Amino acid sequence: MLIKNILKKLVNLKEEVHEFANNLYIKNMLSIVLVLILRxxxxxxxxxxxxxxxxxxxxxxxxxxxxxxxxxxxxxxxEKEFYVSKFHISREFKKTTGLTLHRYIVKTKLDLCKKLIEEGMPIIDIAHICGIGSYNNLFRAFKKEFGVTPKEYYNEIKKYK
Structure with a gap:
């Protein structure tokens, strides 16, 4: 608002008769406008x-x-890696993706498991490589996510190869 008023004064100065130190006044007003814009x-x-x-x-x-x-x-x-509160990370992640962070990590690990099963890697090794833990953990999580066990998925893939 202040900038707008100063610019109006400067426009009206052109119409007025030149007074003493008018050029100096105009330069100072322009300097003030510039400072306000930069701020x-x-x-x-x-x-x-x-x-x-x-x-x-x-x-x-x-x-x-x-x-x-x-x-x-x-x-x-x-939290330690990004220097941001774990509560903030959790809240923003859920707001952005619609998934909890834990759910996303498990889902991503299971997608990696699926890919490794398709490559023919032994299922027991896959559980350890993906950081899922034991075969039992992989079995439960895989069945919950995809509706089939890892072995059943492997057998399905093997049919189509």
Whole structure:
């Protein structure tokens, strides 16, 4: 609003008769407008960074999970890795993806298991490679996610090869 008023005064000055030090007055008014514009840009910048940082955080978490999917990934570990509260990570992840972080990690691990089963790797080895734990854990999680056991999935894949 202040900038708008100053610019109106400057426009009206052209119509008035030239007074003493009029050029100096105009230069100073332009300097004030420039300072106000620069200040508004500086103060607006942090707000834009805050808005942009959330998607980048989630993208970074996706990348981290995909690059470390065979390792144990917990909220506490992500909190230390990204220097962001685990509650904030959990809340933003759920808001962005619709899944809890734990559910996404399990789903990603099971997708890797599925891929390794398709490649013909032994199922017991797959459970350890993917960081699921024992064969029993893999069996339960795989059946819950895909509706078939890992062995049944392997047999289905084998039919079509």
């Amino acid at each position: 508004s840009c500086i103060y607006a910048e942090p707000k834009q960074k805050i808005k942009k940082s959330k998607p980048f955080l989630i993208d970074d978490i996706f990348s981290y999970i995909n690059n470390h999917i065979t390792e144990e990934i917990s909220l506490d570990h992500l």
